[in-house]
Amino acid sequence: MHELSICQALILRVEDIARERSGKVRRVCLGIGPLSGVEPRLLEDAYPLACAGTCAEGSQLAIEPINIRVRCRSCGAESEAAPNRLLCAACGDWRTDLLSGDELLLLRVELETQDDLTELANV
Amino acid sequence: MCETCGCLATQVQDTETVDVLSRLLEANDRTAAHNRHHFDGHGVVAFNIMSSPGAGKTALLEATIDAFKADFRIAVIEGDLETDNDARRIRARGVPAVQITTGSACHLDARMVHEALHELPLSQFDIVFIENVGNLVCPASFDLGQHRNVVLLSAAEGDDKPAKYPVMFRAADLVLLSKMDLAPLLDDFDAARAEQAIRALANAAPVIPLSARKRLNLEPWQAWLRGEIEKIRATQAAAHDAHEAHYEHHHHPAVA
Numbered sequence: 001m002h003e004l005s006i007c008q009a010l011i012l013r014v015e016d017i018a019r020e021r022s023g024k025v026r027r028v029c030l031g032i033g034p035l036s037g038v039e040p041r042l043l044e045d046a047y048p049l050a051c052a053g054t055c056a057e058g059s060q061l062a063i064e065p066i067n068i069r070v071r072c073r074s075c076g077a078e079s080e081a082a083p084n085r086l087l088c089a090a091c092g093d094w095r096t097d098l099l100s101g102d103e104l105l106l107l108r109v110e111l112e113t114q115d116d117l118t119e120l121a122n123v
Numbered sequence: 124m125c126e127t128c129g130c131l132a133t134q135v136q137d138t139e140t141v142d143v144l145s146r147l148l149e150a151n152d153r154t155a156a157h158n159r160h161h162f163d164g165h166g167v168v169a170f171n172i173m174s175s176p177g178a179g180k181t182a183l184l185e186a187t188i189d190a191f192k193a194d195f196r197i198a199v200i201e202g203d204l205e206t207d208n209d210a211r212r213i214r215a216r217g218v219p220a221v222q223i224t225t226g227s228a229c230h231l232d233a234r235m236v237h238e239a240l241h242e243l244p245l246s247q248f249d250i251v252f253i254e255n256v257g258n259l260v261c262p263a264s265f266d267l268g269q270h271r272n273v274v275l276l277s278a279a280e281g282d283d284k285p286a287k288y289p290v291m292f293r294a295a296d297l298v299l300l301s302k303m304d305l306a307p308l309l310d311d312f313d314a315a316r317a318e319q320a321i322r323a324l325a326n327a328a329p330v331i332p333l334s335a336r337k338r339l340n341l342e343p344w345q346a347w348l349r350g351e352i353e354k355i356r357a358t359q360a361a362a363h364d365a366h367e368a369h370y371e372h373h374h375h376p377a378v379a
Contacts, residue, residue: 002230002261010147017141026138030147037264037290070325084286086293086325094322102290104147104264111139 003042006104007050014109018055023111025056033066033101034083040065068101151265154233158240158268163362165245168355169253170348171267173291174275175284176257179301181209182335183275183344184252188216190345195249195352200239202231202256209254219243230261233268250352259288270355277302278312285320293324297331297347304334 010028018025032040040063047061068081072088073096079089083101087094146152162169172180188197199220201210204227213220221239223231236253243251253269255262274295276284279302285292292298298321306312318330329347333340 002228002264005228005232006147006264009150012150013143013145013147017143021139021141023139035290035293037260084289084320085323086289087323094325095327096325098325106143106145106147109141109143111141113137113139 003038004046004050006038007043007046010106011050011054011056013106014056015054017109018111021111021113023113025059025109026112027060027062027108027110028056028106029062029064029108029110031064031066031103031105031107033103034068035098035102036104038104064107066100066103069099070096071099072096148264148266151233154237155266155268158233158237159270160268161240161245162251162268162270163359165248166356166359167245167248167251168352169251169267169269169271171253171255171262171269171272172275173255173259173262173272173295174257174277174301175259175280178257178275178277178280179335180254180257180275181212183299183301184213184254185216186335186338186341187252187345187348188213188218190341191250191348192217196247197250197252198243198248200231200236200243200251200253202235202254204228204256225256229256229258230265231255231267232265236267259284259291263288263291263294271296271351273297273299275299275301276317278306278309282312282314282317283320285317285324289324292321293326295321295326295328296351297328297344299344300330300332302334302336303332304337304339306332 014025014028032038043063044061051057051059068083069078070081070086070088071078072091072093074093075088075091077088077090078099081087086096086098088096174180184199191197197218199213199218201213201220201222202225203209203222204225207222210220210222221242223235223239225231225235231253253267272294274291276298278300300314300317314332321328321330331340331343331347333344
C-alpha cells in the first residue's frame with residue numbers, strides 16, 4: 001500500500017502552496033491514469049490520514065480519471081486502450097506509444113483566502 | 124455585514140484556485156535523478172531487480188555474481204521488509220551488500236537508496252544491483268535512479284501475471300522467466316503466452332527463460348547484461364567528455 005506515502009508527498013506539496021498564499025486548503029484535485037500504479041480508491045482512504053494535523057485537514061480530495069490512449073507506430077491511428085491491452089484498435093499491432101494514462105498529477109489546489117474588507121465597509 | 128455580530132466590518136471569503144500540474148512523485152523523481160547522477164559520475168551501472176516474493180531474485184544475483192565477479196566489481200543493495208538473510212547470502216559470495224529494512228513499506232524509494240549509497244564507496248564498483256522488495260505492485264511507481272529495470276516472472280506464478288500487473292511489466296527493460304526447470308511440472312505455464320502478455324503491454328523488452336538454481340540458459344541473460352553495461356558506459360563517457368569540454372579551462376575538484 002504505497003498510496004499513503006504518495007499522499008504524504010502530496011500533502012507536503014499542498015502545504016507549501018497554502019503557506020505561500022496564506023490560505024486554507026478546501027479542495028485538492030488530482031489527475032490519475034490507470035497505468036500510474038495508484039489505486040484512486042485507496043488514495044481516497046489514505047488522504048484523511050495524511051491530512052490529519054496539517055493545513056489540509058478537512059479538505060476534499062477530487063480525482064479526475066485520465067483515459068488510456070495509444071498511438072500506433074505502424075498505422076499511426078490513435079485509440080483508447082485497456083491497461084493490459086495497449087494494442088492499436090485500428091490494426092491490432094502491439095507496437096504503440098502511450099499518449100496518456102500513466103499520469104499521477106497534482107492538477108489544482110483550491111484555497112480559501114480571507115480578504116479583510118473592513119476598510120471598504122467603513123466607506 | 125458581519126454575520127457574527129452585525130457590525131459593519133465585512134470579511135469576504137475568496138476561493139483561489141492554484142493550477143499546479145506537477146507530478147505527485149516529483150520529490151522522489153528529484154532524488155532518483157540525484158542517485159543516477161552519482162552512479163554516472165562514478166561510471167557505475169545500476170540495475171533495479173523486481174519481482175513477486177520468491178521468484179528467485181537473490182538466486183539470480185548469486186549466479187550472476189559467480190559469473191561476473193572476475194570481470195566486474197559488484198555491489199548489491201538489498202530491500203526487504205525484515206531480516207538481512209538475502210544480504211548475508213550475497214556477502215557469502217564475496218560481494219558487499221547493504222541491507223535496507225523497510226519495515227512495513229512495500230517498496231524501495233529513491234531516498235532509501237540514496238541513504239544506502241552513503242555506505243557504498245561508488246568509485247570502487249562497476250555494477251550496483253538493487254534488489255527491490257518482493258512485490259509486483261508498488262515498486263513499479265518509484266524511480267530509484269537505476270539505468271535498467273529487470274523483472275522476474277517465475278514459472279510457478281502463471282503466465283498471465285503481465286496482464287494482471289501491467290504497470291510493473293510495462294516498466295521492464297528485460298523480463299526473465301525464472302525457475303523454468305519447474306515448467307515441465309506445471310501444466311499452466313507457457314513461455315510463449317507470457318511473452319504475448321508482455322507484448323500486449325506494448326513492451327518490446329526481451330524475454331529470457333532460465334533457471335538460476337540449475338544454471339540453465341544463463342548465457343543470454345549474461346550477454347544482455349554485458350551489452351547494456353557497454354551501452355550505458357558509452358552514454359556516461361559521452362556525457363563526461365561533453366562536461367570536460369565545457370569546463371576545459373576551469374580546474375575543479377571532482378564531486379564526491
